[in-house]
Amino acid sequence: MIDASARLSLLTPEQVPIHFELASLGARTAALLLDLLFMGAALIVYALAVGWLADLVGDRVQALGGPFLLLGLFAIFNFYFVVGELRGQGRTPGKRLVGIRVVARDGGPLSAGLVLARNLTRDFEIYLPIQVLVAGDSVAALGPPWLRGLCFAWLGLVCLFPLLNRHRARLGDLLAGTLVVEQPTATLLPDLTAEAGADPDAAAQAGYRFTDAQLDVYGIHELQVLEQVLRQPPEQQDTALLDSICAKVRRKIEWPPDDAVNDPRAFLLAFYAAQRHRLEHELLMGRRRARKRR
Amino acid sequence: MSAFTLGSVAFRLEREEHWRELEALVVRVERGGVHTLSTSELARLPQLYRGAVSALSVARAISLDQGLVRYLDALCARAYLVVYAPRRPALQALGDFFSHRFPALVWNLRRPLLLAIALLFAGAVAGTVLTLDDPARFDTFVDAAYAQERGPDATRDELRAVLYDSEEATSLGSFASYLFTHNAKIGLTAFVVGLAACIPALLLMFINGLTLGAFLAIHLQRGLALDLLAWLSPHGVTELLAVCLCGAAGVQIGAAVLFPGRHRRLDGLARAGRDAATVAAGAMALFFIAALLEGFFRQLVQAMPVRFAVAALTAAGWSAYFLLLGRRAARTLPR
Numbered sequence: 001m002i003d004a005s006a007r008l009s010l011l012t013p014e015q016v017p018i019h020f021e022l023a024s025l026g027a028r029t030a031a032l033l034l035d036l037l038f039m040g041a042a043l044i045v046y047a048l049a050v051g052w053l054a055d056l057v058g059d060r061v062q063a064l065g066g067p068f069l070l071l072g073l074f075a076i077f078n079f080y081f082v083v084g085e086l087r088g089q090g091r092t093p094g095k096r097l098v099g100i101r102v103v104a105r106d107g108g109p110l111s112a113g114l115v116l117a118r119n120l121t122r123d124f125e126i127y128l129p130i131q132v133l134v135a136g137d138s139v140a141a142l143g144p145p146w147l148r149g150l151c152f153a154w155l156g157l158v159c160l161f162p163l164l165n166r167h168r169a170r171l172g173d174l175l176a177g178t179l180v181v182e183q184p185t186a187t188l189l190p191d192l193t194a195e196a197g198a199d200p201d202a203a204a205q206a207g208y209r210f211t212d213a214q215l216d217v218y219g220i221h222e223l224q225v226l227e228q229v230l231r232q233p234p235e236q237q238d239t240a241l242l243d244s245i246c247a248k249v250r251r252k253i254e255w256p257p258d259d260a261v262n263d264p265r266a267f268l269l270a271f272y273a274a275q276r277h278r279l280e281h282e283l284l285m286g287r288r289r290a291r292k293r294r
Numbered sequence: 295m296s297a298f299t300l301g302s303v304a305f306r307l308e309r310e311e312h313w314r315e316l317e318a319l320v321v322r323v324e325r326g327g328v329h330t331l332s333t334s335e336l337a338r339l340p341q342l343y344r345g346a347v348s349a350l351s352v353a354r355a356i357s358l359d360q361g362l363v364r365y366l367d368a369l370c371a372r373a374y375l376v377v378y379a380p381r382r383p384a385l386q387a388l389g390d391f392f393s394h395r396f397p398a399l400v401w402n403l404r405r406p407l408l409l410a411i412a413l414l415f416a417g418a419v420a421g422t423v424l425t426l427d428d429p430a431r432f433d434t435f436v437d438a439a440y441a442q443e444r445g446p447d448a449t450r451d452e453l454r455a456v457l458y459d460s461e462e463a464t465s466l467g468s469f470a471s472y473l474f475t476h477n478a479k480i481g482l483t484a485f486v487v488g489l490a491a492c493i494p495a496l497l498l499m500f501i502n503g504l505t506l507g508a509f510l511a512i513h514l515q516r517g518l519a520l521d522l523l524a525w526l527s528p529h530g531v532t533e534l535l536a537v538c539l540c541g542a543a544g545v546q547i548g549a550a551v552l553f554p555g556r557h558r559r560l561d562g563l564a565r566a567g568r569d570a571a572t573v574a575a576g577a578m579a580l581f582f583i584a585a586l587l588e589g590f591f592r593q594l595v596q597a598m599p600v601r602f603a604v605a606a607l608t609a610a611g612w613s614a615y616f617l618l619l620g621r622r623a624a625r626t627l628p629r
Contacts, residue, residue: 010371013378014344016351018371074475078482089379101375105564109380112387117571123479124486154490171489175547175571177564184368188313189361191303224360231361276358277300283356284301 006166008179010107020181022168023100028180032126034094039080046072081119086112091183099183105167106177117176125171129159192230193273208270214253215278219291223275230265230272242268302357309349316342317369323376343373396576397620398627399569406542406549410499414538417503418510425511435508444509450516457518457525458596474585477533478578481540485574488544491552495544502537524598527605529588535612536580543570543577580612 008020050069084092090102090110104114132155162168167179229245232238246264249255249271282289319339322330331339350366357363400407425431429446436445444456488495506526513522550566551559587604595601 010374012347012370012374014347014351016347016370018347018350018374019367020371070472070475074478078478089375103375106561107374107378109378111380111568112391112575113568113572116575117567120482120571120574121486123482174560174563175489175567177561177567184371186365186368188310188317188365191306191359191362193300193303193359220358223358227360273300276302279358280300280302280356283358 006168008103008105008181010103012107020103020179020184023180023182025162025168027098027100027182028162028168031092031094031098031100034097035081035084035092036094038093039076042076042080043073046076078120078123081122082115085110085115085119090115095180099185100180101183102178103181104177105179110178114176114178118170118172118178121170121172121175125158125161129155189231192227192269193276208267208274210253210271210274212278214255215275216289217253217292218275219289220279221291223272223279226268226272226275230268237265239264302353302359302362305349305352305356306359306362309345312342312345313349313366313369316346316373320369320372320376324372328376328379339373340377343370343377346370346373391572391576392579393619394623394626395572397616398623399573400539400576400616401620401624402569402627403539403542403546403573406545407538409545410496410538410541413496413499413541414503414506414534417500417505418507419503420500421504421507422511422514423507424504425508426514429512429515432508432512435504437505444512446512448512450518453513453516453518454521457521473588474582477536477585478581481537481577481581482574484537484540485543485547485570488541488546488548488570489551490548492545492548495541495548499538499541502534521598524601524605525592528591528601528608529584531605531608532580532587532612533584536577536584539577539580540574543573546570546573 006022008022009017010020011017047069050072081092085102088096091100095101102110102115102118104110132152158171161171167173169179173179226245229241242264246267249268279289316339319331319335319342323339328336346366347370350363350370353359353363353366421435425435425446432446444453484495484498487498510519510522513519547563547566547570550562554562557565587608591604592601595604
């Protein structure tokens with residue numbers, strides 16, 4: 001399933017949903033260009049190697065160079081992506097560098113049939129339109145103008161297909177039932193409550209004690225927005241932003257105005273810890289408060 | 295307000311070590327493949343994965359720490375792709391492909407295949423009749439570059455010379471590999487264009503038939519029909535079968551678009567596309583064999599009976615392969 005924020009959601013055999021971000025078209029284009037570059041390099045290296053070997057073995061066998069060249073070039077041209085995706089579990093060298101990969105839409109394994117289906121169409125989807133762009137004249141000799149127009153329209157449609165659907169799928173992706181997603185890379189960040197002191201009593205020692213009534217003002221959404229702000233690395237901390245949030249929270253929860261706060265970040269951390277404790281406790285009791293009351 | 299530590303923090307502290315262990319294993323597999331793991335690590339991987347997945351599901355229920363849930367989601371996604379990746383030795387997979395999967399898929403594809411063959415023959419008959427009627431039509435049916443010196447104005451001797459032409463053995467390899475790449479490309483096109491509701495794939499079959507028929511007609515007029523068939527059939531049986539296979543594969547994906555049946559159109563297309571692409575890839579092997587026959591055998595052997603014998607042999611071989619082996623293998627194919 002694809003949701004509105006371009007995330008692919010799969011159900012593992014353990015019945016737990018996991019998520020992948022769809023790769024952006026920019027990343028895919030970059031990966032394609034890199035792969036074409038590698039493929040071009042492979043073609044040139046192969047051609048040079050065959051030529052060198054043919055020179056080495058002498059005239060009698062030299063005639064074999066031609067067929068070997070042609071077959072090898074055909075194989076590289078048509079099967080570079082197939083072999084790359086099969087070997088790299090959906091990651092050709094270009095995709096690996098950009099950090100994207102191919103997955104089956106239903107979460108199944110990347111079988112050979114699937115990889116073939118999404119790559120045998122490449123000739124048609126990518127190389128042919130490039131050919132038309134580079135040497136349009138030779139294709140223009142195809143037939144009557146209406147037929148040419150039809151061909152151009154069809155090629156244009158095929159070429160621009162990823163722009164036209166929310167799966168950002170190529171024609172080959174549709175045919176194989178695959179999607180290109182970002183390689184997930186999240187690192188485990190330290191728990192913010194550890195910074196504030198794991199239990200509310202420690203927060204209280206820092207001089208802040210919140211009542212249940214004060215903690216019932218905000219909901220889960222606000223807590224997680226606060227988490228995002230607090231998680232920004234120290235060099236990117238926006239003190240003005242922290243100040244304004246701090247002031248707003250204090251006004252909302254009716255914190256005594258005469259009680260001065262020296263360090264807004266420390267105050268917010270303490271508030272975060274107490275608030276999360278309260279909300280998680282409520283969650284255990286089966287009360288999920290998604291948003292603030294007012 | 296109670297004094298105990300946060301449940302979600304305790305939960306994380308208990309399991310964090312295992313997550314980090316799993317992450318390290320996953321990173322190693324992603325970098326260097328599964329062979330980089332030792333036996334004990336390999337056994338540990340699914341255990342750790344299951345632990346992480348269940349932790350993810352618990353964390354979603356009890357933890358409001360977004361950083362934690364995001365991390366677990368990503369970790370499980372990566373581990374899932376590693377744990378449930380298919381892994382078979384390449385050679386074994388290749389052997390299985392030709393002994394089971396390919397013939398079985400072709401057997402399942404028999405109806406569109408018969409349709410493609412029928413269209414090819416219909417095209418051939420139409421091409422023959424039309425060209426006999428008016429030889430000038432030959433130029434319509436056959437591309438000038440392909441026809442070369444053969445045509446409605448060619449004499450009997452000129453046509454005969456092409457059929458019994460033997461080139462120098464040294465250039466035959468180039469010729470064969472040219473034939474292979476050329477034909478394989480046509481096959482791939484026939485497969486892909488099927489996506490447009492079958493029509494282009496069917497049309498391609500018919501047009502190929504027309505070309506064949508046009509050639510047959512000009513040879514018929516000069517009493518060379520049998521010679522042409524002898525020249526054509528040793529490789530033609532394999533080559534035309536491969537073209538028809540690609541066409542049938544194209545028809546299959548077109549049919550999935552047109553008649554989705556019980557499935558969603560997108561799912562049906564994906565299902566048909568995988569099988570069809572497998573068949574098209576298998577057809578590449580047929581093209582390769584055909585090119586060898588065309589490039590070497592046809593140029594080296596001139597005797598008509600031998601040429602026909604080879605044609606009969608290939609026809610019998612493919613029939614047995616697809617009809618007998620394919621039918622049996624299709625029963626074991628997981629649906």
